Amino acid sequence: MSPARAPYFTPREVSRHCTPADLWVSYLGRVYDLTPLAAQYRGDILLKPIIEAAGKDISHWFNPKTRDIKTFIDPQTGCLRYYTPQGRFLHIAPSYPSSDWDTDFGRPWWRDPAYEIGILSAKTRTIRIINTLTSQEHTLEVCSEETIWEILRRYLPYNAHAASYTWKYCGVPLNMDLTLEDNDVKDEDEEFEELRIDSDLYTASIHLYFNDDLTEL
Known part of the structure; x- marks a missing residue:
């Protein structure tokens, strides 16, 4: 089995974490759990834009080259300022000097790797x-970057002994350390789109063959 690496998440998985008590966002290809941040600043008005973004992708807040919040030149002051059309949020300085602006928070939340939990x-x-043993079928949404081992872990809630099976596609055993594409399980969505065929009409099927042991992960 391949060594553990940062997990991949689907946009749908991120969208399920959309409350102040369970707050995920994604930006620039990464997924962040901001629940601790929301708990730390609970009741702060500057948390509001972040709560409203819960479960969503906020890449449009950022400059992809600098990975920092977008900036602009304030026409009134001529100073460089963060661009926050959705409203000023945590760790963004006020437009004008303010006695209640506290700068001892350390690293801004969007630069803090402690919140990063995986890859979008x-x-x-x-x-x-x-x-094939029980004839049960399950349809899963998976990440194209995931190996078969990682897909197996997604399947564990349906079958705790999933590792006790040989995974095959078109009768050929899959290499568990490779992705679907690398195992020649082609993603034909683009081809279907070109042909104006509904891709939902065809879903690639993987067959599991029991190996007569009861491995659990």
Whole structure:
């Protein structure tokens, strides 16, 4: 089995964490759990734009080259300021000097790696997993970047002994350390789109064959 790496998340998974008590966002290809930040600043008006962004991708807040909040020149002061059309939020200085502006928060939240929990999938896929022993079928949304081992972990809630099976596609055993694409399970969404065929009409199927042991992960 390949060594553990940062997990991938689908946009749908991020969107489920959309409350102040469970607050995820994504930006610039990464996923962040800002729940501790929301708890620390609970009741602060500057938390409001972040709460409103819960479960969403906020890459449009950032300059992708600097990975910092977008900036602009304030026409009134001629100073460089952060661009926050959705409203000023935590760790953004006020437009004018203020006696209640506290700068001892340390690193701004968007620069703090402690909040980063994984990678946002650039492309998700839908696959069907068929257990040939029980004839049960489950359809999963997975990340195209995930290895078969990582997809197996997504499947564990449906079958705790998933590692006790040989995973095959079109009768050929899959290399568990490779992705679907690398195992020749092609993503045909673009081709279907060019042909104006609904991609939902076809879902690649992976068949599981029991190995007569009861491995649990």
